[in-house]
Amino acid sequence: MIQSLDTILVLVLLSVLFSFGSSRLPALIKVLAFQGVVVSIVPFFIGHELTTGGIAFTIVTLLIRGFGIPLYIYLAIKKVAIGREVEPIVGYHASLLAGLALIVGAIFVSPKFNLPLVQDHALLLPTAIVLIVAGMFLLMARRNAIAMVLGYIMMENGIYLIGTSFSVRAQHIVEFGILLDVLAGVMIMAIVLQNIKKTFDDVDTALLRTLKE
Amino acid sequence: MWGFMVEIVILLPFAMGLLAFFVPQSIGRMLLIITGAAHLALSVGIWIRRPAAFLDTYFAVTAEGLLSLLVISLLFFLIAIYTRGYLKEQQIPSEPVFTGSMLLFLATMTMVTLADHIMVMWIAIEATTLASAPLIYTYRSAASIEATWKYVLICSVGIALALLGSVLLALSMDLGGVDVPMSFSALAGAAQRMDPLWLKTGFVFILVGYGTKMGLAPMHTWLPDAHSEAPSPASALLSGVLLNCAYLGIFKTHKIMHAAGLGDFSGTILIVFGLASIIAAATFILKQTEYKRLLAYSSIENMGIIAFGTGVGGLGAYGAVLCLVHHSLIKSSLFLSSGNILLGYADRFIVGTGRLAKLMPRTFVAFFGGFAGISGFPPFGIFFGEVFIIIAAFRAHHYVGVVLFIMSICVIFAGFANHVMRISFGASGGSVQFQEKAAMVWPQYALLLTSLALCFWMPDTVSQTIMNAVQTIGGGF
Numbered sequence: 298m299i300q301s302l303d304t305i306l307v308l309v310l311l312s313v314l315f316s317f318g319s320s321r322l323p324a325l326i327k328v329l330a331f332q333g334v335v336v337s338i339v340p341f342f343i344g345h346e347l348t349t350g351g352i353a354f355t356i357v358t359l360l361i362r363g364f365g366i367p368l369y370i371y372l373a374i375k376k377v378a379i380g381r382e383v384e385p386i387v388g389y390h391a392s393l394l395a396g397l398a399l400i401v402g403a404i405f406v407s408p409k410f411n412l413p414l415v416q417d418h419a420l421l422l423p424t425a426i427v428l429i430v431a432g433m434f435l436l437m438a439r440r441n442a443i444a445m446v447l448g449y450i451m452m453e454n455g456i457y458l459i460g461t462s463f464s465v466r467a468q469h470i471v472e473f474g475i476l477l478d479v480l481a482g483v484m485i486m487a488i489v490l491q492n493i494k495k496t497f498d499d500v501d502t503a504l505l506r507t508l509k510e
Numbered sequence: 511m512w513g514f515m516v517e518i519v520i521l522l523p524f525a526m527g528l529l530a531f532f533v534p535q536s537i538g539r540m541l542l543i544i545t546g547a548a549h550l551a552l553s554v555g556i557w558i559r560r561p562a563a564f565l566d567t568y569f570a571v572t573a574e575g576l577l578s579l580l581v582i583s584l585l586f587f588l589i590a591i592y593t594r595g596y597l598k599e600q601q602i603p604s605e606p607v608f609t610g611s612m613l614l615f616l617a618t619m620t621m622v623t624l625a626d627h628i629m630v631m632w633i634a635i636e637a638t639t640l641a642s643a644p645l646i647y648t649y650r651s652a653a654s655i656e657a658t659w660k661y662v663l664i665c666s667v668g669i670a671l672a673l674l675g676s677v678l679l680a681l682s683m684d685l686g687g688v689d690v691p692m693s694f695s696a697l698a699g700a701a702q703r704m705d706p707l708w709l710k711t712g713f714v715f716i717l718v719g720y721g722t723k724m725g726l727a728p729m730h731t732w733l734p735d736a737h738s739e740a741p742s743p744a745s746a747l748l749s750g751v752l753l754n755c756a757y758l759g760i761f762k763t764h765k766i767m768h769a770a771g772l773g774d775f776s777g778t779i780l781i782v783f784g785l786a787s788i789i790a791a792a793t794f795i796l797k798q799t800e801y802k803r804l805l806a807y808s809s810i811e812n813m814g815i816i817a818f819g820t821g822v823g824g825l826g827a828y829g830a831v832l833c834l835v836h837h838s839l840i841k842s843s844l845f846l847s848s849g850n851i852l853l854g855y856a857d858r859f860i861v862g863t864g865r866l867a868k869l870m871p872r873t874f875v876a877f878f879g880g881f882a883g884i885s886g887f888p889p890f891g892i893f894f895g896e897v898f899i900i901i902a903a904f905r906a907h908h909y910v911g912v913v914l915f916i917m918s919i920c921v922i923f924a925g926f927a928n929h930v931m932r933i934s935f936g937a938s939g940g941s942v943q944f945q946e947k948a949a950m951v952w953p954q955y956a957l958l959l960t961s962l963a964l965c966f967w968m969p970d971t972v973s974q975t976i977m978n979a980v981q982t983i984g985g986g987f
Contacts (some may be wrong), residue, residue, distance in 0.1 A: 413685070429674070436667060445663060453670055460677040463684070468692075471568075474633040475673070481640050482666050489643070489659050496652050505656040508735040 302342040306420040309335050310400055313431045316451075317392040320382050322374070325447050326367050332428065332451065334363035336458045343418060343462055354469040361476055362457070366450060366483050373487035374443050377494040384501055387438035395434065403427045412463060421462050428455025442493055442500040446486045453479055516563040516571060519552045519579075520621050527613030531606050538609040539594045545613055546587035549620070553583035557971075563624070567691050570626035573978035577831070578758055579623040581838045582751045584960070586616050588953040589750075592846050593743040595949035599853055602741065603650050614641040615747065622755040626693040628676045631759055632669070635723060638755055639665045645744035646736050657732075657739035664732040665723050672719025672759070675712045679766075682708035694762040698982065701770035709767065713776050716763045717783065723756035725810045726783045726817060727790035734794075737806035738858070742849025745802065749809045750842030754834055757816060761983070764820065768983045773823065780821030785914055787814025792918040796925040800858050802848050804929055805841065808884055811922050812837040812892075818915060819899040820983065822906055827985025829898030831976050836883070836891035836961050843957035844880035847873050850951070851933070854944035860929055864938025872946045874934060876954035881930045883961060885923045891965050 309332055316328045337359035340351065347355075385392065403423040412422065432452025436445050460472075490500060497504045526545040530538045557576055563569035593612070602608055618641045621634040639662065647658040680692060685705035690696040697704070722729035737745045760780075767776040791811035798804040812833060819830030850873040855863050867874045883890035896919070903912040964972070980986055 412681075433667075436663075442659070449663065449667055449670070452667070456670060456674045456677065459674065460680070463677070463681050468629075471627065471629040471633070475629060478633050478636040478640070482636065482662070485640055485643050486662055486666070489647070489655065489662055492647070492650075492655050493659060496655050502659075505659060507653055508656055508660075508739075 302339070302418055303420045305335050306418075306424045309424050310420075310427060313400070313427055313451075314393060314396045316435070317396040317431070318389050320385075320389065322383060322441070322443055322447075323371070325383070325444060326371050329370075329447055329450055329454075330363055330367035332454050333367060334359060336428075336454045336461070337362050339421070339458060340461055343421070350469050354473065357473070358457075358476060361480055362454065366480065369483065370443070370446065370450075370487060374490060374500075377443075377491060377500060382441070383444040384440040384503075385438060386440055387434075392434070392438060396431065399430055399434075400427055403430070418462075421458070425455045425458040425462070428452065428458060431455075440502050442490055442502050445502065446483065446490065449486070450483065512559055512561040514564050515552065515556055515559070515561045516569050516624055517565065519549065519556060520617055520624065522552070522617075523549055523613045523620065524617035527610050527615075527617060530610040530613055533606070535597070535605050538606055539597055542590040542593055542609055542612060543587070545616070546583075546590035549616065550583040550587045553579050563626075566626075567693065568627040568630045569624045570693065570695055571624065572626070572695065573975045573982075574758060574761055574831075575623040575625075577835065577972075577975055577979060578751070578754050579620065581754065581835055582616070582619050582623065585750050585838060585842050585957070586747070588956055589743050589746050589842065589846065591949055592746075592849075592953040595947055596741070596743055596849055596853075599944070599950075600741070602648050607644055608648055608741070608744075611641055611644040612744070612747070615645065615752075617641075619751055619755050622758060626695055628679060628692050628694065628697075631694075631762070632673050632676050635672070635720065635756060635759055636666070636669050638752055639669065639723070642744070642748060642752065645748075646740045648741050648744065649739070651739075654739040657735040660732045661736040664729070668719050668722025668729055670719070671722075672716045675715030675717075675719055675763075678708050678712035678715060679704075679763075681705075682712060694765065697766050698769040701766050704766075704770055706770065706772060709770055710772060710775055713763055713767055713772075714779065717760055717776075717779060720756045720759040721783055721817075724753050724760065724817075725756075725787070725813045727787040727810065727814070730787065730790065730810050733810060734803045734806040737809070737845075738800055738802040742802075742845050742852065745805075745848070746842035746845035749806065749845055750838045753809060753813055754838060757813070757834065760817075761820065765982045773984055777821040777823055780817045781908065781911055782821075784814045784816070784818030784821055785911055785918075787811065787817065788915060788918045788922075790814075792921040792925070795922050798925075798929065799860055801851065801860050801863070801929065801933060802845070802858060804860070804926065805844050805848060808844075808922070808926060809837075809841055811919075812841070812884070815896065815899065815915075815919075818911070819895070819902070822899060822902045822908060822911075823984050824902045824905065825985070825987060826899045826902030826906075827980040827983055828976065828987070829895040829902065831980055831985075832891050832898065833895035835964070835976075836895065839957045839961040839964075840880050840883040840890070840892070843876060843954040844884060846950075846954050846957075847877040847880060850944065850946065851877070854942040855938075855940075856943075860932055863933045864936040866934045869938065869942040870944065870946055872951045873954075876951055876958065878930065878934060879958050880954070881926065883958060885926055886919065889962070889965050891961055894965065
């Protein structure tokens with residue numbers, strides 16, 4: 298079991314690199330769906346006591362994070378700009394290099410935190426850190442508004458991974474509330490995206506520069 | 511009946527908000543006022559009876575929450591009266607969405623004030639972002655979609671950091687072997703056993719996260735855009751009470767830090783962010799060309815003052831809470847007056863206004879009175895709050911901080927006064943097409959008079975509640 302978890306976490310790390318080098322939005326959405334699936338099923342691997350409620354909640358999370366949110370974004374932007382370039386501020390090669398440095402750095406610093414819960418799973422903490430920072434990177438380094446929303450979701454996945462693996466005090470009703478907030482947030486962002494497209498005929502955030510000092 | 515009171519006061523505006531999406535415009539406007547009145551009555555009831563919540567793991571009635579709840583309730587009621595008049599003057603697209611979102615916004619803010627569980631607090635604050643986003647997009651213009659985008663994205667990302675901070679608090683509980691519910695009140699008792707390193711890290715993330723929402727520099731960039739693009743009643747709510755809600759999240763975490771003996775650490779960070787906000791406001795307020803952005807920067811200044819006072823502690827914390835209450839009352843009245851100015855001149859730039867004292871005398875009284883209050887003229891409460899904070903800062907030997915504080919406030923006053931003089935007495939080309947109806951000036955007067963009355967006669971129960979709130983972070987005389 299230990300090996301299998303670390304194996305899929307390696308795939309997540311690779312998918313981050315892939316998303317940094319990718320210029321196409323559909324590919325990015327698929328990467329996010331994969332990451333959503335993986336972070337949702339982590340509780341099955343790390344030996345938390347699984348109650349019926351816990352299993353039900355994990356499945357709901359899987360459905361929303363792994364399928365619901367990516368599908369919603371995909372459908373919402375299908376008419377808008379699917380297949381377009383992500384308009385990088387930082388180029389793809391530089392992004393890849395930054396991604397590599399990020400992964401190496403995260404793996405290097407993680408053992409120094411000395412967290413007792415994760416010593417069996419060497420890659421859990423690095424993956425969570427990489428997801429959070431990579432999400433922020435996409436937010437800052439891409440001008441395409443859709444890519445920014447995807448960055449936000451990636452960051453949110455990383456935070457969920459930290460929460461689910463390092464805290465034993467799972468209260469499903471509360472976590473469900475958080476999930477609902479994230480879902481509603483993504484929906485509102487998608488509506489805003491469609492309106493940006495309608496108003497500006499593009500989703501390049503460089504157009505959103507009229508309000509400033 | 512009192513057993514469910516805390517839940518009812520949250521669910522009532524929520525249900526009314528959902529209803530408002532489906533009823534005709536005139537009923538929707540009345541629904542705002544009726545819900546506001548009922549909410550106010552319930553809040554006063556909760557203030558008097560202090561009932562325990564039915565879901566007591568997640569909700570609790572606390573001193574700081576009660577103060578915010580009553581302020582929110584009073585403000586919403588008065589703003590609802592104004593909104594009814596405003597909507598008669600100003601056509602807005604899809605009005606049911608606007609009224610519905612206003613009520614949902616009220617429900618989520620009420621939930622923030624009553625939340626006791628750390629994660630429920632997060633859920634409620636994120637929900638305020640989602641409920642208020644449609645308000646900013648009300649006018650459907652290019653500028654408003656830009657403001658909405660910035661607001662939703664920056665605040666969601668910021669608040670995601672606060673979620674990370676909350677998760678780290680849970681981690682610090684696990685590492686310290688603390689087995690109590692994850693509520694602010696339970697944790698304040700067990701804080702000493704929590705792991706200090708992760709507690710500190712968690713606080714920093716929570717401060718940055720909720721600080722984004724509160725408008726602390728350098729995370730404030732969404733605030734002037736959102737406040738200037740939203741319709742004035744919505745701006746009044748955003749500035750008057752939404753910022754308080756975010757502050758409440760920081761305040762309660764600071765409470766845990768204080769109980770853990772790490773109050774100096776969190777206080778210092780609050781002082782730094784507070785000063786940064788005041789200085790940022792001083793820099794930008796001088797060259798503002800739009801009056802609603804001017805008011806927005808003044809909000810950033812006041813949030814900075816409040817964070818600074820909270821960080822200084824002692825008398826400063828008492829001053830900070832005074833500033834919090836009075837800023838809500840005065841700033842919301844200013845935003846409502848700015849709505850009248852916008853309707854009158856049909857121009858959002860300061861150069862497009864002028865001779866307000868002559869053309870719209872009743873709005874002028876409210877606007878100028880609000881300006882005097884917000885800039886810290888005695889006898890308004892902000893003056894006392896700022897004096898308390900300055901005294902406390904001197905007592906705590908923060909000499910550099912207090913010098914920066916006083917200088918920035920002077921600069922802001924000069925810049926603000928310059929613009930207000932231009933609006934009130936400067937030359938104006940045109941005439942004004944606006945009847946100052948009673949419903950659109952009295953709410954402002956009522957807000958200012960409440961603020962004024964609280965300076966001369968503060969009921970014992972109010973001052974006692976403020977004392978109870980600030981004592982938990984080591985504040986008081």
